[in-house]
Amino acid sequence: MSPSEIFGSKVFNDATMRERLPKATYKALKKTIDEGLPLDPAVAEVVASAMKDWAIENGATHFTHWFQPMTGITAEKHDSFISPTSDGKVILEFSGKELIKGEPDASSFPSGGLRATFEARGYTAWDCTSPAFIKDDSLYIPTAFCSYTGEALDKKTPLLRSMEALNKQAMRILKIFGNTTAQNVITTVGPEQEYFLVDKSLYDARKDLIFTGRTLFGAMPPKGQEMEDHYFGSLKERISNYMKELDEELWALGISAKTKHNEVAPAQHELAPIFSTTNIATDHNQLTMDLMKKVALRHGLVCLQHEKPFAGVNGSGKHNNWSMATNDGQNLLEPGSTPHDNAQFLVFLCSVIRAVDEYADLLRLSAANPGNDHRLGANEAPPAIISIFLGEQLTDILDQIENGGAKSSKSGGELTIGVTTLPPLPKDTTDRNRTSPFAFTGNKFEFRMVGSSQSIAGANFILNTIVAEILSQVADKLEGSQDLNKDVQSLLKEMVKSHKRVIFNGNGYSDEWVTEAEKRGLPNIRSTVAAIPVLIAEKNMSVLSKHGVLSKAECESRYEINLENYIKTINIEALTALEMANRQIVPAVIAFTTDLANSIIAIKNTGIQADISAQTELLTEVSSSLSSLKKNIKILQEVTEKAASMHGDSYNQACYYRDTVFTQMTAVRADADKLETLVDSDLWPIPTYSDLLFNI
Template sequence: MATLRFQALKDASRRKPIHFEETDRKSILFGSNVFNEKAMKQYLTSDALKGVKGAIQFGTKIERKLADYIAMGMKEWALSKGVTHYTHWFQPLTGATAEKHDAFFETSYDGSDPVEKFGGGQLVQQEPDASSFPNGGIRNTFEARGYTAWDPTSPAFIYGTTLCIPTVFISYTGEALDNKIPLLRALSAMDDAATEVCKYFDKNVKKVTATLGWEQEYFLIDRSLANSRPDIVMTGRTLLGHTSAKGQQLDDHYFGSIPSRALMYMRDLEQECMLLGIPVKTRHNEVAPNQFELAPIFEETNLAVDHNCLLMDIMEKVAERHHFKVLLHEKPFKGVNGSGKHNNWSLATDTGVNLLSPSKTPMSNLQFLTFFINTIKAVNDYESLMRAAIATASNDHRLGANEAPPAIISVFIGEQLTKVLAELEGVTSGKLSPEEKTDLKLNVVGKIPDVLLDNTDRNRTSPFAFTGNKFEFRAVGSSANCSNAMTTLNTIVAKQLKDFKIEVDALIDQKGLKKDEAIFNVLREYIKLSKKILFEGDGYSEAWEIEAAKRGLSNFKTTPEALKARASKQALDLFSEMGVMNHVEVEARYEIELEEYVKKIQIEGRVLGDISKNHVIPTAIRYQNTLIENVRGLKEIFGTEFETIAKEQILLIKEISLHIEGINSKVEEMTNERKKANNLTNAQSMAEAYCNNVKPYFEVIRNHCDRLELLVDDQIWTLTKYRELLLTK
């Protein structure tokens, strides 16, 4: 095995950047492989084009006859680009994407008259097996029928020689079996609620769109080096390995010159993204060695989520061409920063207004404050559900690890806006005097654009921060599907806006208040009720944990703890009321996420036990035998004096024995705890057992292994080391 490690290092040292030419401007390449409006105008009839645009903009149903015409045009476009197959591309509850390819090619019953065929029925609906995907008990194995149905709001695209049609995935009995359906429902609820509130300020608003801009962090590791590590291959992270003498402590990687080999990868990746209409714009080195980031321009949330799912798949495929392995795990290496996927979220009207961006007029700023304060109130009321939305086994390693937001959900808005809210809170209740109206409009509301010019500081320890014209949900994990976080966020804000309108209308109709006064009164109460969620300080400090507990904020440090909020009465009522998920769908996802947690910890435990006993211990014994032979030789030469001369070797032999014994005993104990956990039938109890009784052994076993890494001769150590994984360009 040591030979494998050194061969991998030799292969990595010989790698040269793949030469890649960016010959066309990105604006020319962008969307070339997407069945977008430009392509539809060329290949669809006017009625078919009108039908698709109506479905996208207003959610109108596409008639079967039109679906046939759309399918015909889509097929002709795809064939003109060399496509041979099509697939319904969907997002089952595995966290990844799924696809089954069918050829356009068909023949008649007797095998004659071959033809490329693709009709409306094949476009609109397919029937994949629903029993082999996670379903949380919704479907039995013998009840396999499920359907994928075309989502026209996300355009079809070509990848390789396959036409990919974004779809939803639903069970025969009607429950959502994917991440897309709840997201679409949440976005619809947001549109309805936000549009109604917007009409207080502009009667012309007919639609509000939630927008998303994700920031994808990742590690690039030489593929041969990654493949020499069984833990990386099977779990996506290193389960052991001593930290390198040089890591990120010099801050010399962040925003530094991008290594040429990584840059060639990025350019190739961006080329693929441009063809697929993914508007990537930013690339740079992140904090840890061999860690990078790319970020796109904001898009409509459903499309942005689809693009991020597609991107994660493309990243790995492009990496193969460049002999890289992409690590999207939130914490692949101990001792250096992990990776996140900051979700930048905002709301935009069909009249071109960003509802979370202040303007120059008091009325526009009142609109801004309305959506700004309602968002804060929503997070305040549903902070435990927000934490549950980003809870995974891998993200547990990152949250609160002094490089990412803590597990306590709080909102950062900056010093200037804190003062604005304090002034607004101080307004007298009831009807406002003329002086109060003037003071509000000129001194509180009217000056917001000016103060925001200087409100550019950022709190990197905040999980949910306002950053000028958007909120940044920083706690989302790098490997996550954004849909979970976005479904939750849009649902809670939609619910809050719905309640806000009811309260404002009641003050107008029952108390006789003017619209602005009613809005101010409700917002002022929301400010008072939401103070516990606002925090401007150091989220990593122990003082904040104590303060957060006093405020009544949750602090779920593990996934099994956090996920309880997913199936709480508050969550069930929320998703049901907003039409996002029924009780069966919510509880199914709760079960699936617990099962996923158990399986990931179970796999990691098995892999750690295997590496420890079949790699580390044999290597340590081999080196120990070398030391023993050395001591015997010294005894033959020096006789009775050998104990003094061989003192250090003897101590080293004893130390190695202690670590070997420690590994053996702890792996056995961990295995026994795993067996006990596997006998539990309740998903929550099993997850807690794995979390509290199995997982703690990981660090103990790792410590023994990492100590042996420092003691054993480098020439016989079988596992590629951190300095080699992280510092190889």
């Protein structure tokens, strides 16, 4: 089958709905999807019947409400379509009520104190704006997940709320500028997904990869990524076959997988889709991550989506390309050919700049997890300091605005390569900056801090909310203006002057930028633990509750959930490190030293006056490192036990895990990694970095 035949074949998409639904039902459902009108239960009943028939024709036997709890992965409970009849047979049924609402047990999902263990009831609600699809012989219905008392227990609900908030405020701005064609504003996202592939047989021999997703031990191989030969390199046959099958699986689910290539680190790769509406893009990205893992297993591979599976080589991120667009296709972040004259664009641009500056801490939180702590600021990913790259053209326009008014725009011109057979190329108006966490890239912003394992829902509901807040403030000032041009210019000048500190077009990896950012007063939140409390800062809870995205109680619950996740993650890593060190590494080193000592004794017993200084020095070095390893293992055991026994204050417990347990894990690793370089490779008990990164 061709890609055009495959694409969307397993999706109850617009074309399928138009074909299978009565015209009145289709129009009513489209109004709900496009205009946010309430869903009529009678419409849901007709849709459910058509959806069931379509799913059964395509091999589905079950249906599931598919949701995204605070675990970081998706959840699903499958029910069959069968319904018993009085004659001992079954019929296939699926009602509108079953489509609209499900009742999964909410007590076993993270709630941060919103629900007690005995309070089990939760609800899933159909998100009709995200198409249903078929996977593994089940009809998957994208849903939101909330508690019996209505609080959000998932990642989708605040995202949907934030989209409504931004739509409301952006429409106010459009009306101010006389836009009468747009009916609503959506945010769009195209999330690029980085990942590693390793051989499954080697993965199965690494308990750290199995339990934590990253290697807790491993000395650097002779060759890493320094030759820069893997980036965009030709695909190995095994990898190419994997990517081909993955593309086809994704296309069938309506996921527009567009770009695939080798990334910078050995064994690292990337997939990039075409952008789509934010909640659909979020659903698609969760599906993409899931299918990456499943398809990999069919090829004898394992897909690693941890932010830093291997120390010393690049980690993986998820570049979140975010923009705003109207229902009639106008990109509100499109500068046009003369952006200095485009007042509407400049208002939206400056509103984003102001939002990022005023709520940098919230944006930093949205990219915070234990894995990303290894990645951010490691000369491979943006630093933990939030800044915006605008490029020469827009920076120049904002400078003009601050100094009295923009009158011109720099153009890119043509790039002449100097080879007569090659055509001159139109040159972009600005370069790109891969060190910037939040970079303008032509008609969108690329938020590069998001970690590869994270749901993009968090980053996008924060972005939507903070931009909605600034747009609401701008609309309050401009609505009813008697001289719109004058008031817009005055407002733009004020915003540029107050928030230009967050604009930085230079090298975000440099030490000088850290110093400069501190002078500018920009926050530098270096760890997840330090980021989590910003969620319950009064300013941040206020903006989230004002726009109905998260209530104070929901903020407080997510604060607890994030701390609990950090604590559990580091505790699992520490326990895994202890098990591997005690039961694999130490015995292997002892076996090596025993063999070495026996060889020294054997040589001495021959009576030959041979020089055994090399063996003796090696035995001394290995024994010394083993002694240090054992001491550090003992300390790690003690501090891990102490950390686990701390109760009552999750934040202090998380700090102890970060500052003491994690630090001690690093000490244990240093000894083990040194021993790996000394011990006979045949005796070393776990696959090495050389094996994992280059044996595919």
